[in-house]
Amino acid sequence: MPxxxxxxxxxxxxxxxxxxxxxxxxxxxxxSANADCASVNVTTARIYAIVQQNCTNRNCHPxxxxxxxxDFSTPAKLKNYISANGENWxxxxxxxxxxxPQSQGYPALSRAxxxxxxxxxxxxxxx
Amino acid sequence: xxxxxxxxxxxxxxPAAMAQEDLGAIFGKDSVRRDPVSSTFKSxxxxxxxxxxxxxxxxxxxxxxxxxxxxxxxxxxxSTFFGLDNSTDIRIAFEYGITDRLTAGVSRAKGSGNFSQLxxxxxxxxxxxxxxxxxxxxxxxxxxxxxxxxMKSSPDKADPNYFDKFSDxxxxxxxxxxxxxxxxAFSLALTPSFVHRNRVGYKDMNNMFAMGVGGRLRFSNRVAxxxxxxxxxxxxxxxxxxxTRGTKFYNSLGVGVEIETGGHVFHLNFTNATAILxxxxxxxxxxxxxxxxxxxxxxxSRRFALGGR
Numbered sequence: 001m002p003x004x005x006x007x008x009x010x011x012x013x014x015x016x017x018x019x020x021x022x023x024x025x026x027x028x029x030x031x032s033a034n035a036d037c038a039s040v041n042v043t044t045a046r047i048y049a050i051v052q053q054n055c056t057n058r059n060c061h062p063x064x065x066x067x068x069x070x071d072f073s074t075p076a077k078l079k080n081y082i083s084a085n086g087e088n089w090x091x092x093x094x095x096x097x098x099x100x101p102q103s104q105g106y107p108a109l110s111r112a113x114x115x116x117x118x119x120x121x122x123x124x125x126x127x
Numbered sequence: 128x129x130x131x132x133x134x135x136x137x138x139x140x141x142p143a144a145m146a147q148e149d150l151g152a153i154f155g156k157d158s159v160r161r162d163p164v165s166s167t168f169k170s171x172x173x174x175x176x177x178x179x180x181x182x183x184x185x186x187x188x189x190x191x192x193x194x195x196x197x198x199x200x201x202x203x204x205x206s207t208f209f210g211l212d213n214s215t216d217i218r219i220a221f222e223y224g225i226t227d228r229l230t231a232g233v234s235r236a237k238g239s240g241n242f243s244q245l246x247x248x249x250x251x252x253x254x255x256x257x258x259x260x261x262x263x264x265x266x267x268x269x270x271x272x273x274x275x276x277x278m279k280s281s282p283d284k285a286d287p288n289y290f291d292k293f294s295d296x297x298x299x300x301x302x303x304x305x306x307x308x309x310x311x312a313f314s315l316a317l318t319p320s321f322v323h324r325n326r327v328g329y330k331d332m333n334n335m336f337a338m339g340v341g342g343r344l345r346f347s348n349r350v351a352x353x354x355x356x357x358x359x360x361x362x363x364x365x366x367x368x369x370x371t372r373g374t375k376f377y378n379s380l381g382v383g384v385e386i387e388t389g390g391h392v393f394h395l396n397f398t399n400a401t402a403i404l405x406x407x408x409x410x411x412x413x414x415x416x417x418x419x420x421x422x423x424x425x426x427x428s429r430r431f432a433l434g435g436r
Binding site (some may be wrong): 012015022023025027028029030046049053057060108110111113 | 295299
């Protein structure tokens with residue numbers, strides 16, 4: 001019984017120790033401008049992951065016409081939309097004054113990410 | 128340290144403006160009560176921030192919190208039914224009273240900010256209770272949590288959500304909730320806070336201090352007005368860098384109504400913060416009331432007495 005009591009007192013200390021041991025301080029490197037499209041990772045999987053995180057997972061463009069008509073629910077539908085609405089896509093997503101994704105309280109896409117998306121589109125949306 | 132002293136001074140001088148129920152004056156000096164003041168707040172959270180309350184021993188608190196999308200602005204309005212079509216954050220938590228003073232809990236939150244898919248472990252300890260005789264004029268409760276994200280890592284090292292190792296996914300919060308109940312109707316809490324995020328974006332801050340202030344004004348036995356505000360001390364270099372890149376940070380403000388219905392405490396609130404956890408809404412709130420970027424939200428708390436009381 002005393003052993004059980006001792007154990008029950010030790011595990012919170014171990015948990016706290018483990019959590020504190022995981023305490024680090026690191027800052028991401030400065031985002032590059034990605035001016036050189038040749039050096040940018042522009043696969044569909046990479047770009048679609050960005051679109052999922054910023055456009056579909058926040059319930060703005062999940063498909064099914066709700067709440068917004070543009071449907072990015074699959075990579076193929078995303079490509080179809082860009083093919084049919086390239087100018088609109090550029091103006092609203094990758095242009096320097098782009099307004100997408102609309103805030104909803106989320107941070108704006110970084111310039112580097114917008115440049116990567118633009119490179120992907122300019123290269124013909126390669127897989 | 129200076130902030131803590133200022134806080135304590137403010138809490139100690141404010142009672143002059145509010146009538147404290149003084150039973151000593153009614154029944155004579157011999158009957159001055161030294162028992163603790165209870166129910167400074169009705170719930171363990173005010174709106175976004177923690178209250179000084181902890182759970183009773185062997186009480187289990189099942190909590191659900193939800194924040195909808197922007198009510199107004201470009202992302203709100205009738206097309207999203209004033210934000211109700213969207214959810215910016217959802218949190219489900221189980222918190223348990225190990226003793227009357229110590230609460231521990233776990234939660235899962237959707238997350239809103241740099242990280243999503245959040246797992247939280249938390250602890251809360253009631254260090255000091257306010258007493259009726261003012262021997263202890265304030266209640267002090269300590270709160271700490273650790274939060275890890277299980278989201279997929281970004282492939283770009285420049286993104287804050289690029290995870291090279293597990294510790295990159297972790298953040299922490301430590302708070303002291305200093306609270307006082309003024310009479311039966313009004314309670315005030317000041318919450319000096321410290322947020323540590325293991326990995327942040329370029330020019331963001333790993334360590335950030337914040338000061339929270341929250342209050343509760345009771346209208347009736349079951350209904351009260353609640354509000355809280357957190358001022359984040361982000362340095363000007365970081366603020367300027369992000370503003371030049373189109374991201375402006377704001378302090379979080381929440382206002383709401385608290386309704387007590389037996390075992391439930393129900394909060395209907397409005398806040399500009401999209402995130403529910405302190406680890407995110409203190410350093411990463413980028414939405415503002417003035418652009419219509421506030422949302423409806425609710426906190427539901429259902430307590431179960433597991434101790435057979």
